[in-house]
Amino acid sequence: MRRDNQLLVVTHLCQLLTCFTGFGGLIVPLILWATQKDRVQGMDTHGKAIINFQLSIIVYCIISVPLILLFGIGILVLIFVGLFSLIFPIINAIKASNGEPPSYPLSLNFVS
16 A cells, blocks of 8 residues: 555545536545545545545535525525535645645544
């Protein structure tokens, strides 16, 4: 097993595809994690954190839709989810380049 911090960084930054193209932020890291988790040291930990974060983002977006009808609370939730989905992949890409473990706040544990 080899250490490849650059691939870990790319895996985190691939989440930003959703912000720019509307899709791919879950699929591309999922493919990278599934194909490289046995070859790259740390990919399993980083991949699981990314998948859990992306699935959590989807859940929070779905929950916010009915909340829009409640005095616009859902709009605030969507704004915060958008900011989280933009900021935390960048923070964790920097952590990955330094060899640190990922940390995504408010991430639900789907894959363990």
